[in-house]
Amino acid sequence: MEIALIGVGKIARDQHVPAIAASADWDLVATLSHEGTVDGVPAFTDLDELLQHCPGIGAVSLCVPPGARFSYAEAALKAGRHVMLEKPPSVTLAECHALERLARAHDVALFATWHSREAAMVSAAQSWLRDKPLRRLRIIWKEDVRRWHPGQDWVWEPGGLGVFDPGINALSILTEILPDAFHVSTAMLDIPENRQTPIAAALAFHHPAGAEVTAEFDWREAGPQRWDIIAETDAGTLALTHGGARLAIDGVPQSNATEVGEYPRLYAKMARLAAARAVDFDLSPLLHTADAFLRGERRSTAVFHW
Incomplete structure (x- = not known):
């Protein structure tokens, strides 16, 4: 499945880009960021423009700072794309509950990742x-x-x-x-x-x-x-x-016994969720925080x- 990476900062460069590149499930076809790019991958600064130019994208992976995650995730879910979120999934519990309702309403996968x-x-x-x-x-x-x-x-x-x-x-x-x-x-x-x-x-x-x-x-x-x-x-x-x-x-x-890293396992799980249009959105770590x-x-x- 084609995927877009939103936010190309340190965690994206260190973990997400290598994990996607090594995955047989995903093809990174676009990025959206105001601070970085990925060599050989088309770069955008506006989500609507990205989705218009890359209509085959089935999922987005969000690595922007927490304060910006909700607006991007909301837009992607409303556009019918599966969404994978870096931790924490958003700043507030209310925003998280709103995203889960949207994912279920639009029948798309939503994954709150906890890489540790x-x-x-x-x-x-x-x-x-x-x-x-x-x-x-x-x-x-x-x-x-x-x-x-x-x-x-x-x-x-x-x-x-x-x-x-x-x-x-x-x-x-x-x-x-x-x-x-x-x-x-x-x-x-x-x-x-x-x-x-x-x-x-x-x-x-x-x-x-x-x-x-x-x-x-x-x-x-x-x-x-x-x-x-x-x-x-x-x-x-x-x-x-x-x-x-x-x-x-x-x-x-x-x-x-395992040699597979944290992020490759996350992207493998995201592939399974996308195939099933399922939601995995445990908020307990954010609740304690x-x-x-x-x-x-x-x-x-x-x-x-x-």
């Missing part, structure tokens, strides 16, 4: 935790924003999520691997004096069985980068590290400059 759920060992962690009584779970998600989001000012604007841009990846894994429902009970948000979104956050969750579940997100980590989830159960301790790429049980590394902002106590911290 496709990390190599997430499924194995989910299977291991399924029948284990949980005592304690800690998320430690610490990275250097200057390294991973260089010069991207949109992350600091309303709707940009701040440290929850990577933090929502951890929440997407957590909502995948825990068998029980949980919700945010407290949150502390550290917001630079000259920015609109947090540079760090500490969360605590209510777990129905009384397990202690916490998360620590920090964008100020200049040392070793950490994307770890540590779960202590009655049957042992699980360590899901490197953003879900590695798994150890009681310190014993578990084997990784929104609750963190609603529950969060704001604490002013030092100014941030690139």
